Amino acid sequence: xxxxxxxxxxxxxxxxxxxxxxxxxxxxxxxxxxxxxxxxxxxxxxxxxxxxxxxxxxxxxxxxxxxxxxxxxxxxxxxxxxxxxxxxxxxxxxxxxxxxxxxxxxxxxxxxxxxxxxxxxxxxxxxxxxxxxxxxxxxxxxxxxxxxxxxxxxxxxxxxxxxxxxxxxxxxxxxxxxxxxxxxxxxxxxxxxxxxxxxxxxxxxxxxxxxxxxxxxxxxxxxxxxxxxxxxxxxxxxxxxxxxxxxxxxxxxxxxxxxxxxxxxxxxxxxxxxxxxxxxxxxxxxxxxxxxxxxxxxxxxxxxxxxxxxxxxxxxxxxxxxxxxxxxxxxxxxxxxxxxxxxxxxxxxxxxxxxxxxxxxxxxxxxxxxxxxxxxxxxx
Numbered sequence: 168x169x170x171x172x173x174x175x176x177x178x179x180x181x182x183x184x185x186x187x188x189x190x191x192x193x194x195x196x197x198x199x200x201x202x203x204x205x206x207x208x209x210x211x212x213x214x215x216x217x218x219x220x221x222x223x224x225x226x227x228x229x230x231x232x233x234x235x236x237x238x239x240x241x242x243x244x245x246x247x248x249x250x251x252x253x254x255x256x257x258x259x260x261x262x263x264x265x266x267x268x269x270x271x272x273x274x275x276x277x278x279x280x281x282x283x284x285x286x287x288x289x290x291x292x293x294x295x296x297x298x299x300x301x302x303x304x305x306x307x308x309x310x311x312x313x314x315x316x317x318x319x320x321x322x323x324x325x326x327x328x329x330x331x332x333x334x335x336x337x338x339x340x341x342x343x344x345x346x347x348x349x350x351x352x353x354x355x356x357x358x359x360x361x362x363x364x365x366x367x368x369x370x371x372x373x374x375x376x377x378x379x380x381x382x383x384x385x386x387x388x389x390x391x392x393x394x395x396x397x398x399x400x401x402x403x404x405x406x407x408x409x410x411x412x413x414x415x416x417x418x419x420x421x422x423x424x425x426x427x428x429x430x431x432x433x434x435x436x437x438x439x440x441x442x443x444x445x446x447x448x449x450x451x452x453x454x455x456x457x458x459x460x461x462x463x464x465x466x467x468x469x470x471x472x473x474x475x476x477x478x479x480x481x482x483x484x485x486x487x488x489x490x491x492x493x494x495x496x497x498x499x500x501x502x503x504x505x506x507x508x509x510x511x512x513x514x515x516x517x518x519x520x521x522x523x524x525x526x527x528x529x530x531x532x533x534x535x536x537x538x539x540x541x542x543x544x545x546x547x
Contacts, residue, residue, distance in 0.1 A: 178202025213361025351379025
C-alpha cells in the first residue's frame, strides 16, 4: 500500500524513526514530523539499550544498527553496590549513547530520505491534519492520544518512588546500581557512561526519604549538590549536572487500543516502560518497524492498522508487564536493604520474574557460581 501523506506528531526518537522507516518504504509519500520544541531540545543525558534491544535492531534494520553502534559505549557486565560491597552480574550487556547524539543521528537519517522536519510547531488540532495517517509519537503527554483518550483505552497512573535524572563527568565502567543508607532512609542510583567523558546518574528515593530531605522545596542545583554529597563515594568526588533534573514519579501508562480511525499511537504515547529495564526507546523503535511492516503488507489502511494492533500489542504488553514488575521491586527496595550483598543481588536480578535458575546460570555463570559459594558459606 502507498499512502499520499503521513503526519507524525513528536520529533523525539520514536517520531523521527517511524518517519524515516515509512519514507524509505514509500518514497513518493509526503512524510512530515511536527515537533513543538527546537531540534536540539532534549532532557536528561544518556539513553541505554540492552544487548537484546540492539539484537532486534540488527535483525530488523541492519543499516541503522551498523551506523549507530559505532557511536555507542558498550559493556558486557553490570555492577551492583550494596552495603559497601560490589557484586558483578556477568553477561548482562548494555550499550548507551547521549540523548542529543541519538536525536541528531535520527534527524540526519530522516533528512537523508527527505522527511520534512517542522520544529517549534505545536499540533493543537490533530483532527485538522489533511493526511492519510496521523501518528502520535509525542510521548506521555500525547496530543494525539489526548484528542480522544477513551478511544485509545488510556490507563494512567504512577509508581511510588521519586527520581531525578542527573549527569556527571565521572565515566563509569559499567551500568551500575548503587544502593545506600542515609539518615532519612535508603536511596538508589542508576548510573552508566554514555560517552568517554560523561555518564547518566539517576537518583531514586522512596517517598519518606524524599520528604525527609525536603527535595520538593529545592531547586535543581540544590538537589544536585545534596545528591552528589550522598553519593560521593560512587561519584569519586565528581559533581552532578542538571538538565531539567526535576523530581518525578515514573508514569505508568498503558493504552488497550493504539488506533482510532486514521490515528495511531507508538512509543511512550501508547505505553511506558520503567527505565530500570532500558526498553523505552527499544519499544518505540520496534513499534515503528511493526507499523511500517503492516502498512507494507496490506492493501488498505484500516486493515493495516488493525493488523498492527493485533501483532504488536501483545508483544509490547509482555515487556511492559516485566518493566512494571521491575519498577514495583524498586518501590519496595527499602524493605530488602537488610539482605547480605549476594542475597540482595540475587533478589534484584530475579525481580522481573522472567528468569529461572537454569536461564540465570547460562546468562551469568560467574555470578551464579559466586552466589552458590555464598550460600555454602564460602563468601560473605
